[in-house]
Amino acid sequence: MQIRLLRGLKQGETGEIVKVNSGGELGRRIRDMGLIPGASVRMEGPAPLNDPVAIRVHSFTLTLRNNEADFIEVAVEDRK
Amino acid sequence: MSAHLIALAGNPNAGKTSLFNTITGARQHVANYPGVTVERKEGFYKQNGHELHLVDLPGTYSLTAYSMEELVARNVLVSERPRAVVNIVDASNIERNLYLTVQLLELGIPIIIALNMVDVAEGRGIEIDADALSARLDAPVIPTVARSGKGREELMEAAIAIAENRAGRSPLRISYGADIDPVLAKMENSITAAAFLTDFHPPRWTAIKYMESDEEIIKKGRSANPSLSSRLEKMVRQVTDHLQRTLDAYPEAVIADHRYGFISALLKSGVMRRKHDADRLYLSDKLDRVLTNRFFGPLIMAAAVYLLYLFSFSMSEIPVAWLENGFAALSGFVETTMPPGHLRSLITSGIIDGVGGILGFVPIIIFMFMGIAFLEDSGYLARAAFMLDRVFRVFGLHGNSFMAFILGGGIAGGCAVPAVMATRTLRSSKERIATILTVPFMNCGAKLPVFALLIAAFFQENEAQMMFLITMLSWGIALFVAKLLRSTILQGPSMPFLLELPPYRLPTFRGLLIHTWERAWMYVRKAGTTLLAVSILLWALMNFPELPEAETMMFQQQRENIVSALPEDMREKALAGKVEEGDSSTEFNDVAGELHKIDHAEAQASLRWSAAGRVGTALESVTQWCGFDWRTNVALVGGFAAKEVVVSTLGTAYSLGEVDPEDDASLSDLLARDPAWNPLVAFTLIVFSMIYTPCVVSVVCLAKEAGGWKWGVFSMIFNTTAAFLIAIAVYQCGRLLGIGT
Numbered sequence: 054m055q056i057r058l059l060r061g062l063k064q065g066e067t068g069e070i071v072k073v074n075s076g077g078e079l080g081r082r083i084r085d086m087g088l089i090p091g092a093s094v095r096m097e098g099p100a101p102l103n104d105p106v107a108i109r110v111h112s113f114t115l116t117l118r119n120n121e122a123d124f125i126e127v128a129v130e131d132r133k
Numbered sequence: 134m135s136a137h138l139i140a141l142a143g144n145p146n147a148g149k150t151s152l153f154n155t156i157t158g159a160r161q162h163v164a165n166y167p168g169v170t171v172e173r174k175e176g177f178y179k180q181n182g183h184e185l186h187l188v189d190l191p192g193t194y195s196l197t198a199y200s201m202e203e204l205v206a207r208n209v210l211v212s213e214r215p216r217a218v219v220n221i222v223d224a225s226n227i228e229r230n231l232y233l234t235v236q237l238l239e240l241g242i243p244i245i246i247a248l249n250m251v252d253v254a255e256g257r258g259i260e261i262d263a264d265a266l267s268a269r270l271d272a273p274v275i276p277t278v279a280r281s282g283k284g285r286e287e288l289m290e291a292a293i294a295i296a297e298n299r300a301g302r303s304p305l306r307i308s309y310g311a312d313i314d315p316v317l318a319k320m321e322n323s324i325t326a327a328a329f330l331t332d333f334h335p336p337r338w339t340a341i342k343y344m345e346s347d348e349e350i351i352k353k354g355r356s357a358n359p360s361l362s363s364r365l366e367k368m369v370r371q372v373t374d375h376l377q378r379t380l381d382a383y384p385e386a387v388i389a390d391h392r393y394g395f396i397s398a399l400l401k402s403g404v405m406r407r408k409h410d411a412d413r414l415y416l417s418d419k420l421d422r423v424l425t426n427r428f429f430g431p432l433i434m435a436a437a438v439y440l441l442y443l444f445s446f447s448m449s450e451i452p453v454a455w456l457e458n459g460f461a462a463l464s465g466f467v468e469t470t471m472p473p474g475h476l477r478s479l480i481t482s483g484i485i486d487g488v489g490g491i492l493g494f495v496p497i498i499i500f501m502f503m504g505i506a507f508l509e510d511s512g513y514l515a516r517a518a519f520m521l522d523r524v525f526r527v528f529g530l531h532g533n534s535f536m537a538f539i540l541g542g543g544i545a546g547g548c549a550v551p552a553v554m555a556t557r558t559l560r561s562s563k564e565r566i567a568t569i570l571t572v573p574f575m576n577c578g579a580k581l582p583v584f585a586l587l588i589a590a591f592f593q594e595n596e597a598q599m600m601f602l603i604t605m606l607s608w609g610i611a612l613f614v615a616k617l618l619r620s621t622i623l624q625g626p627s628m629p630f631l632l633e634l635p636p637y638r639l640p641t642f643r644g645l646l647i648h649t650w651e652r653a654w655m656y657v658r659k660a661g662t663t664l665l666a667v668s669i670l671l672w673a674l675m676n677f678p679e680l681p682e683a684e685t686m687m688f689q690q691q692r693e694n695i696v697s698a699l700p701e702d703m704r705e706k707a708l709a710g711k712v713e714e715g716d717s718s719t720e721f722n723d724v725a726g727e728l729h730k731i732d733h734a735e736a737q738a739s740l741r742w743s744a745a746g747r748v749g750t751a752l753e754s755v756t757q758w759c760g761f762d763w764r765t766n767v768a769l770v771g772g773f774a775a776k777e778v779v780v781s782t783l784g785t786a787y788s789l790g791e792v793d794p795e796d797d798a799s800l801s802d803l804l805a806r807d808p809a810w811n812p813l814v815a816f817t818l819i820v821f822s823m824i825y826t827p828c829v830v831s832v833v834c835l836a837k838e839a840g841g842w843k844w845g846v847f848s849m850i851f852n853t854t855a856a857f858l859i860a861i862a863v864y865q866c867g868r869l870l871g872i873g874t
Contacts, residue, residue: 076383078199079629084389085195086631087229092393097418101427102523105532105630111228112257114421114634116519118526121629 059125060106062096068127069093075124087111088125136177136186137296140209142237143221144230145192146512146635148249152221152279153189154647156289163651165837171205172557180286183293188215194229196236198349200560210242211333216296217243219288221279224254224261225636227405231396234270241304241335244272245291247284251276253636257415258408265404271302280641304335309391313344313384316372320344320365327361330354343369345385417636421516430520437513438539441504446546449496456496460489479672486781487668487774492657497578499653501540501551506648508536510640514558515632522630528612529619531564531628538568538611541575544604549573549831550656553838562628567615569839570848573827574611576603579776583822586780590801591815607823614855656834667829671774674745675767675782680738688735695727740785745770759821759860760814769821775828813867817860825856 062068070092073083087110088094097107097114105118143149153161157176166173174189190209191202198204210218218237222230237244248263267274273291277284308314320340325331330339330353342350343365354362369384376382423429464481471477508514514536522532534556541552552572559565576584584603592599619625679685696704703721740746741763749766756766764786771782784800787807804810826849827835836845 073386076386079631080383081195081197081199081385081389082629082631084386085197085232086633087232087393089390089393097421098425100425100520100523101430102520104523105519105632107421107425107519107634112226112259113229114418116515116630116632116634118522118630121631 054128055131056126056128059094059096059108059122059127060119062094062108062127062129064096064098066129067093067095068129070125071128072126073124074126075121079121079124083117083121083125086115088115094127136184137217137293138186138188138213138215139292139296140213140215140218141187141189141221142206142210142218142233143190143192143247143249144194144223144226144233146633147192147221147223147226147230148279149189149192149221151641151644152219152247152249152277152285153187154644155279155282155285157187161647161651163655166205171201173205178289180289180293183297185289185292185296187219188213193233195233196240197345198347202560204349210237210240215242217245217292219247219292220244221247221249221277224248224251224276225257225259227254227259227261228393228396228400231399232392235305235307235392235395238270238272238305239307239335239338239341241302241338243295243302245288245295246270246272246274247277247279247288248274249277249279252278260406260408262404262406265402266399269399269402269404270305304337306337307391307395309341309344309388312376312379313372313387316368317341317344320368323361323364327358329358329361340365341388344372345388415636417512420637421634424513425516425520430516434517434520437508437517438544441501441508441539442544442546444504445497445500448500452496453493456489456493460485460493463489475676478676479669482676483669483672484665487672488665495653495657497546498548498551498656499649501547502652503645503649505536505540505551505555506645507640509558510638510644510648512635512637515634518558518632519634526627528616529564529623529627530568530612530615531559531562532630532632533558534564534568537572538575538608541572542577542580543575543608546578546581547575548577548579549575549827550834551652553831553834554652554655556838560628563619563623563625564628566839566844567618567623569835570618570844570851571611571615573831573835573848573852574607574614574824576607576823577776579828580822582777583772583779584819586783586801586804587815587819590805590810591812603819603823606820610824610859667774671745671771671778674748675740675743675771675785677743680735680742684738684742685735688731688738691731692728695724695731699724736785737787740767755857759817759857759864761818761821762809765818769825772822773826773829775830776822779822813864813872817864817867820863821856821860823856824859825853826850827852 056071057068059068059070070088070090072090073080073088075083092110095109097109099106100116103119105116106122107114107116108122109115141149141153153174153176156178161174161176164173164175165171171191176187176189178185178187188209190206193200193203193206196203196207196210198207209215220234220237222234234244234246246266248261248266251261254261263274263276273295275284275288275291277288309317317337317340320343321336323329324336324339329336330350333353339350339354343354346369351362351366354365373384376384376387380387424433464485467477467480467485471480505514508517514533517535518532520532521535525532525534536558537552537555539552540547540555541549549572552575553569556565556568556572559568584600588596588599699721741750745767746763748770749763752766753761753763756762761769764783767786768779768782772779780800783804787800787803804815826832832845832849835848836842839845
């Protein structure tokens, strides 16, 4: 089990959100979208210019900028 | 019996608009909420003698006070007190959708849940037990498919039943954990005791909003009861400190966690079952693999934009021609039935030409709106924003700015009005104002005739290259100005991106039509009212004061001198300008040609003598620095009504009489031969007309959308000043380099 920033997920990799480090409007937006501790996210991949990134959370696709994704920490199962 | 007010609430992309359309049909009314650019849609519905008055709230994910949309939605719920709320919940995405439901329930308004897209959910192996959900939330739950209208009657029946029953309901109470609950209880007691804001919302809700540091509610509380408000704020501060120390979290985060906890517990208690893996790829995801692919994505996007242009221009060609012919026929009719004079001139040159010129754009705009509605409803627009956000962010803009620039003429031939309206997807933000203010730099369809004229006259060998250069230049200027604005008067952090990519859907034809109609009608209304006034004003400026009698007499004298060369019986005909086949002897033609010249000389003289001409002449002291004489100045002043007027006014000023903007071959020849003109002047004029004040319709629309007349005035002054400075720089540098001298 390792903790990484959401941006650090590889395409197709899945993790569980452990922490959202942002307050204010961005923090609220992130939570409104269901990005809360315990939620499972899968990295769908970056936009053609590598930013923003698309992720899958609950049952929908959400895109957010890299610097926004950096507020979110995810726990990823270690690969054997 | 008056109609019961029912509000429609739901997440964006949950199918709220489709549902609203199937319920109300064409009986809709769209307006803006006062002071903000959030659309307010209303409609009526009748069933079994009951009438419902529906108001479609803006689509929101939550009910905080961060965005205009959420504030508006909340204010309707709190102050207009609808009898019930129909909450549209996307069954295929139920977890996040119920987050809004929970907040609605906390507000204590009776709700009916429309469990929408049950078909999609089923296809994805998600089974939702509507009865169980209804029992858990103590609210009717009606499965619906908004696109087909399935479940509409049952839903409305439930809404009527709830609206008729005045019992109301008690607000939902969720536990927010051991740290927050006790404080909330204390706050609630004080609030109830003091009847603090209880006319508007339930006591516990007010307490929760204080806990979430909701600026709007705290402001309202401070003015209602300052001492209690500061006590409440103090309690919140204590909890916040405690939570910060122990959990490193803010109360609002803890509250959100518990709301989601409530939802997931509810779903797990037999409400929802997943038949297969949630991570399975569906058609929409597979499409995204290609459509947002690093390599194919941008290519397909370019193709989509190209098709949008192709569609709107080819589809509108025929109706545009009809409109143009129609207005020409109308003009002709007035000319044959009315005696010559001021009134006739006002009606033909002022009203019909002015308003007709703008209404002629309506078909293009309708098809553009339709194309954009298709891209928007299908879900593709969100992908375009996703792919381009990185580029636009460099200039302080947003991925969603893209479509506005394209509609404004980012490639060639759009219109700033639909473009400005398309910025609504940016919600209320500084990026939006920056986009609105820079979109008019794009090369709209009305600037194209101006460019075409000048290119034909001076850059005939490099037509394509010039057009490309012009397009690049306008993008460069727009993005540069955007950056400038965002680092000066529109400074501030960028709006969070966080954009949902909804599953691709085939838009319904009915939805497209309603969407298109709403926006097109808004354009026609604006163009019709404002433009009429401005065309009349411009007409007056260009026709008054009239030439002194002595001069008119002089022209008349010249005419008579020429006509005297003709035999008696033909003089009248020649003076009246009636040329018939049989009359066209060489002699007669020569005379007619001479008469034409005199007419034009007189037209030019009277234009120069008119108020507009005097303004143009007065402006020469400034515009000489960029090489424009009074005639160009008058044309540019006229261009404020609509940019293509520049061409027709130049025509008059260069004594060509009526010049058709589409057929400018003769005018361009004339300019090419005129000693006052050279490629440098032409290029300077191209640059100037690209940048200077948006046309009047755009200014009106821009002021409305940006939220105030100050922005309208700003864009007129700023753009014109910038245009002057850049034009002077271009002209003077050009002269230094020895071009065109």
